[in-house]
Amino acid sequence: MSGSKCRVCKEPAIIDLPRHNANFCAEHLLQLCRRQVEKAIKDHDMLAPDDRVLVAVSGGKDSLAVWDILVDLGYHADGLYVGLGIGEYSDTSYEHTQAFAAERGLSLQVIDLRAEYGYDVPTAAKVTRRVPCSACGLSKRHLFDRAALDGGYDVVVTGHNLDDEAAVLFGNTLRWDVEYLSRQYPVLPARHGFPKKVKPLMRLTEREMAAWCIVRGIDYQVEECPMAIGNKHLAYKDALNAIERQSPGSKASFYLEFVDKMAPILADRSQAATGDLHRCAICGSPTTGDECAFCRLRERVGGHDPVPVELVLHGKARRAYLAGRQGAEG
Ligand code: Q46
Ligand code: ZN
Ligand code: ZN
Numbered sequence: 001m002s003g004s005k006c007r008v009c010k011e012p013a014i015i016d017l018p019r020h021n022a023n024f025c026a027e028h029l030l031q032l033c034r035r036q037v038e039k040a041i042k043d044h045d046m047l048a049p050d051d052r053v054l055v056a057v058s059g060g061k062d063s064l065a066v067w068d069i070l071v072d073l074g075y076h077a078d079g080l081y082v083g084l085g086i087g088e089y090s091d092t093s094y095e096h097t098q099a100f101a102a103e104r105g106l107s108l109q110v111i112d113l114r115a116e117y118g119y120d121v122p123t124a125a126k127v128t129r130r131v132p133c134s135a136c137g138l139s140k141r142h143l144f145d146r147a148a149l150d151g152g153y154d155v156v157v158t159g160h161n162l163d164d165e166a167a168v169l170f171g172n173t174l175r176w177d178v179e180y181l182s183r184q185y186p187v188l189p190a191r192h193g194f195p196k197k198v199k200p201l202m203r204l205t206e207r208e209m210a211a212w213c214i215v216r217g218i219d220y221q222v223e224e225c226p227m228a229i230g231n232k233h234l235a236y237k238d239a240l241n242a243i244e245r246q247s248p249g250s251k252a253s254f255y256l257e258f259v260d261k262m263a264p265i266l267a268d269r270s271q272a273a274t275g276d277l278h279r280c281a282i283c284g285s286p287t288t289g290d291e292c293a294f295c296r297l298r299e300r301v302g303g304h305d306p307v308p309v310e311l312v313l314h315g316k317a318r319r320a321y322l323a324g325r326q327g328a329e330g
Pocket of ligand 2: 006007008009010011024025026027028
């Protein structure tokens with residue numbers, strides 16, 4: 001960044017953002033991030049000023065940044081962390097989350113899957129013989145929904161950023177998965193006993209969020225979840241980044257124009273897609289069956305001995321994980 005100047009104040013810049021065709025100093029990078037979040041909130045009616053907000057935090061840059069930004073903008077936002085039992089990754093992600101909340105005096109609720117429900121993500125993956133992200137996503141969704149409703153929160157916030165949403169959109173589009181496309185919107189209204197869910201970072205990239213954390217002194221978990229290595233989501237991100245390098249701004253227009261132009265066309269479909277819901281016989285959550293998917297998972301995998309992370313990884317992901325552990329030990 002040597003020699004380049006901030007677009008706003010002409011002081012030395014710390015970051016170049018080709019999609020804005022400009023460079024920014026630390027102060028004006030923060031201003032840009034705040035404004036993009038405010039615009040997302042306003043355009044999509046995400047939050048009201050006195051809403052009680054529950055932020056789903058993982059210890060990574062995005063969830064800590066969105067929590068920080070919302071508090072900075074004056075929202076009453078508490079955090080919820082779910083301990084997934086994914087080896088050292090979960091241990092360190094918890095430490096980052098806990099330290100962030102403690103340093104700022106923020107309220108953090110912690111749920112540990114193994115301590116409270118008798119299983120963890122690797123064990124669930126092994127027993128169900130499905131990819132770890134399936135049991136993980138299901139468990140997180142259920143626990144965030146429950147915690148929001150039980151705690152009287154108005155809305156659940158997640159840290160999904162522009163790169164995440166564009167990659168999901170890319171995957172859904174490659175398959176023309178109209179069902180998923182119809183649900184890909186940065187706001188899910190409260191309905192049928194589920195809380196409202198919003199994604200205020202929809203207009204900001206991973207790189208901008210990493211820069212926000214660095215400027216704000218947020219010590220986040222840099223390592224990706226070992227279960228994510230080699231998955232399609234990362235491949236889609238790489239593909240979009242290659243396009244973005246050739247043509248800055250295409251990632252943002254791909255996703256944001258979808259939200260503006262295509263999502264309204266698909267909205268009717270998404271409403272029609274919700275089947276008959278009633279209460280889970282065990283936990284009372286809304287479900288289409290007798291028991292919800294979370295309770296069925298818990299009955300099936302709860303109480304099994306813990307399975308080590310490397311036993312549910314294969315190929316490239318397993319090699320990368322074991323190499324990383326050797327590096328950490330040596
Ligand atoms: S779903 Fe999958 Fe993530 Fe869970 S198992 Fe890891 S990569 S943490 S957002
Ligand atoms: Zn500046
Ligand atoms: Zn249930």
